[in-house]
Amino acid sequence: MKRYSIFALLSHAISGHQRWPRLWRDPDPKPRYKVVIVGAGGHGLATAYYLAREHGITDVAVLEKGWLGGGNTGRNTTIIRSNYLTDDSAALYEHSLKLWEGLTAELNFNLMLSQRGVLNLAHTLHDVREGVRRVNANRLNGIDAEWLDTAQVKAFCPILNVDPGARYPVLGATLQRRGGVARHDAVAWGFARAADARGVDIIQNCEVTAIRREGGRVVGVDTTRGFIGAGKVAIVAAGHNSVLAAMAGVRLPIESHPLQALVSEPVKPILDCVVMSNTVHVYVSQSDKGELVLGAGIDGFNSYGQRGSFHVIEGQMAALVELFPIFSRMRMMRSWGGIVDVCPDASPIIGKLPVEGLYLNGGWGTGGFKATPGSGWVFAYTIARGEPHPLNAAFGLERFTSGGLIDEHGAAAVAH
Amino acid sequence: MLLISCPWCGPRDEVEFRCGGEAHIVRPKDPDALLDSEWADYLFMRTNPKGVHRERWVHAQGCHRWFNVLRHTVTHQILAVYRIGEAPPEVEHHR
Numbered sequence: 001m002k003r004y005s006i007f008a009l010l011s012h013a014i015s016g017h018q019r020w021p022r023l024w025r026d027p028d029p030k031p032r033y034k035v036v037i038v039g040a041g042g043h044g045l046a047t048a049y050y051l052a053r054e055h056g057i058t059d060v061a062v063l064e065k066g067w068l069g070g071g072n073t074g075r076n077t078t079i080i081r082s083n084y085l086t087d088d089s090a091a092l093y094e095h096s097l098k099l100w101e102g103l104t105a106e107l108n109f110n111l112m113l114s115q116r117g118v119l120n121l122a123h124t125l126h127d128v129r130e131g132v133r134r135v136n137a138n139r140l141n142g143i144d145a146e147w148l149d150t151a152q153v154k155a156f157c158p159i160l161n162v163d164p165g166a167r168y169p170v171l172g173a174t175l176q177r178r179g180g181v182a183r184h185d186a187v188a189w190g191f192a193r194a195a196d197a198r199g200v201d202i203i204q205n206c207e208v209t210a211i212r213r214e215g216g217r218v219v220g221v222d223t224t225r226g227f228i229g230a231g232k233v234a235i236v237a238a239g240h241n242s243v244l245a246a247m248a249g250v251r252l253p254i255e256s257h258p259l260q261a262l263v264s265e266p267v268k269p270i271l272d273c274v275v276m277s278n279t280v281h282v283y284v285s286q287s288d289k290g291e292l293v294l295g296a297g298i299d300g301f302n303s304y305g306q307r308g309s310f311h312v313i314e315g316q317m318a319a320l321v322e323l324f325p326i327f328s329r330m331r332m333m334r335s336w337g338g339i340v341d342v343c344p345d346a347s348p349i350i351g352k353l354p355v356e357g358l359y360l361n362g363g364w365g366t367g368g369f370k371a372t373p374g375s376g377w378v379f380a381y382t383i384a385r386g387e388p389h390p391l392n393a394a395f396g397l398e399r400f401t402s403g404g405l406i407d408e409h410g411a412a413a414v415a416h
Numbered sequence: 417m418l419l420i421s422c423p424w425c426g427p428r429d430e431v432e433f434r435c436g437g438e439a440h441i442v443r444p445k446d447p448d449a450l451l452d453s454e455w456a457d458y459l460f461m462r463t464n465p466k467g468v469h470r471e472r473w474v475h476a477q478g479c480h481r482w483f484n485v486l487r488h489t490v491t492h493q494i495l496a497v498y499r500i501g502e503a504p505p506e507v508e509h510h511r
Contacts, residue, residue, distance in 0.1 A: 242464035253460035255437065256489070300435040301418075304466045304490050309417045311431045344460050401456040
């Protein structure tokens with residue numbers, strides 16, 4: 001891997017930037033790999049990278065039916081935070097946030113991590129109690145968290161409407177200063193480049209059509225580019241996890257829904273933090289290009305169609321204007337949908353499936369982007385060792401049988 | 417945006433309805449006799465098909481009655497609407 005540096009930049013400037021190497025190879029699939037990862041989004045690529053880096057397993061292919069990072073990795077609203085209520089979630093997301101903080105240097109790829117602070121607004125007495133409780137829980141878990149009263153919220157984000165006469169007045173907010181945003185595409189590209197450099201084959205335009213089993217264990221996958229043998233198969237396919245698991249006869253507690261997002265026309269810097277509100281339900285930040293990046297909740301029906309209904313966007317725009325009257329005349333440029341796989345307890349499933357050699361990392365629902373490095377890190381451990389890391393031990397599929405749910409619904413600092 | 421034909425009120429805009437998830441999940445008659453895995457399957461496991469989905473909807477801001485819908489989860493096309501207790505009709509669909 002050719003390292004990026006000021007010297008590389010200068011030397012390529014002389015040749016007019018025409019000779020930069022490709023970020024990753026475009027190999028044909030080999031007949032067999034030790035590990036086949038299905039899905040070249042951020043989570044799948046992070047898994048491949050950490051398999052190579054942490055566990056020395058480089059005989060790995062990452063299969064992608066479309067193009068690398070073209071699913072939810074390229075469709076989310078790029079928010080990163082770790083202010084989750086329950087201990088299991090807090091440990092997992094905080095591990096991920098710590099990885100984020102060193103990742104640009106480690107991958108030698110600018111992820112444009114901007115720890116600008118994430119506000120979670122409280123509009124009702126219940127919101128206030130939930131927020132204060134979550135701040136205390138976060139602090140007990142060693143996660144930075146602050147409670148701001150209305151005046152402090154106004155000082156932190158001056159364009160926010162905190163008029164007590166509002167229908168849902170701002171009564172306070174939680175603040176995680178280490179939270180923020182990162183460049184979503186760069187995460188996929190950075191992991192892909194680093195994994196490729198360690199020998200991982202990234203194979204795009206290669207859709208898995210069947211999972212082959214012999215004697216109760218996985219032996220490989222049929223794809224649109226032929227059969228590929230595998231010692232272990234790891235499903236990291238976001239909205240399509242149910243479809244893939246069904247190929248191996250496994251039922252999942254997952255339903256796929258559209259999650260819509262949209263961006264405004266670009267404007268000069270106006271919003272220098274991330275603002276999230278459950279009660280009026282919108283979250284917003286401003287990208288480096290100047291666009292407002294907006295999201296809210298899922299469409300209520302199941303879908304694989306990567307689009308949703310207009311009234312969902314209308315609802316989040318109403319929330320935006322309620323919170324930020326200054327944005328009322330901004331024009332929206334485009335909207336899109338991604339298909340998110342939602343679990344009943346709003347927590348991911350990271351572990352083995354009841355078929356020998358088959359693993360799943362999914363069910364991240366609406367909040368997977370922030371977890372990208374941590375998710376790959378614990379999943380790589382799980383695949384390499386054949387057993388979960390303590391950080392993801394509670395996140396197995398078996399929790400739906402044992403009853404040990406993670407119970408993040410309504411407690412994850414975001415409405416589901 | 418979906419246009420949904422309530423069996424009682426006729427075609428109405430999606431905003432009047434709420435989706436109630438997968439249909440035809442029958443509560444086991446004797447839960448105490450089940451294995452934990454069978455109870456988990458009833459409570460949590462879902463078909464989540466990429467294709468025709470059998471689902472329940474309620475006309476929440478209309479007659480407030482429940483009914484079943486066959487809908488394609490890629491095209492969002494509604495292929496049939498039928499009442500609770502009825503078997504899903506046979507439909508042809510085009511992707």
